[in-house]
Amino acid sequence: MQVYRHRLITRIWHWLNAFSVMVLIGSGLMIFNAHPRLYWGQYGANFDPAWLELPRWPGWMTIPSYYSLAGARHWHLFFALVLAFGLLIFMIWSLANRHFQRDLRIRAAELSPANLAGDARAHWGLRFHDPENPRAYNIFQKIAYAGVIFVLLPLLILSGLAMAPGMWPWLIDLFGGRQSARSVHFIAMAAMSGFIVIHLALVFLAGTINEIRSMITGWWKVPE
């Protein structure tokens, strides 16, 4: 049995966003290489204490692969716009077509310990969908997808904007300073990378071909 699982706007946004995120992580790591130290507060430079100091990221992880802060910024500042406006359009569209309300709304009962434990057991047994309602996302999917769309991506966009020298003072203060915003930006990138690893692992476990096809054509085969 096949079900139509992902609408066109969802599929387009998914791939556009996936590509943008990969470019932004690669170019972001190159930008980080120019000053691989992170601070908390309004200021932070070489003579100030850093809470994190890392070696430079290797070339196979960065965009471009050779050292170029200017080149990385070309990629980063272009795809930052693609990511931000893509998310904005996807959000408005998904409210209008009720994708968010229907598929991502988390109900209180789903967060009960019994339901969470039951779903965790089902994941452990590689059962990811409810046979009664195969189109519905399980609670962990909802938390992960809603977390990315409503928390991580907006946090990355706002902390990125807060690094602009002339940005609204209230936005800089929201993060506790420009260097704090830079640290939050990095931590949110790490969280996004963690999501990507888990997401890809679960696509593999749930059936790579079927899952990827559903995000290309929209049609998903319900597992037997």
Place this chain on the structure above:
Amino acid sequence: MITRRTLILGTGTVMLAGCDSFTDSPVLLSADDANRFLQRSITGRAALAKQYRPDQRSPIFRVNGTANPNTPEYYALAANRFADWRLRVDGLVARPLSLSLPQIQSLPQRAQITRHDCVEGWSAIGKWQGPQLATLLRLAGLRDTARYLVFHCADRFGALPYYESIDLVDAFHPQTILAWALNDRTLNIGHGAPLRLRVERQLGYKHAKYLMRIEAVASLAGVGQGKGGFWEDTNGYEWYAGI
């Protein structure tokens, strides 16, 4: 057989390998103009960059870029504590100026505690003092055809003199000053003595040090290699360094 998976993986590899060659493509560079438009639209053209309290200043304000121009001409000026130094303001102006440091210090002053953000990622907060650039431009009488201000500097990278440029929106912004003091002391050589530009809504490389001449121009095409600044010309940094 080409499965979707190999197709996707193959496409991914080609795209990553292609990244390097797209790095300086005009498509990516178009984001500079878009970001300038968006930033000025959302924050407002006259919006002030965040200002800080005296106790929020960096304990040490690090020196970056040129720490000393190291030219015979500059040494001669510095040896005399810049008594023979003059700032020229010329180009598309009605009344070209040649101002000494005491003359600049006697103009109406503005002091501001602001954050210096380097393109590399670090920030330092300090108190800067000097006249607003707008004051000098009114004294010189900017012509209607002037669109940009070019800042010519005493320092060189190899054979190339450092220069930078800004448009009139930033030139007449209240926080755009010509600073001769940092943290209540006369500017030292490392920070750009005797005079440097502060253009607080842009990144550090726009804040030209060791100022010698301010030139009003209609176009940046004839200056340097035409991209509006030393780092823009030689390394491809954005001309509008607002983010």
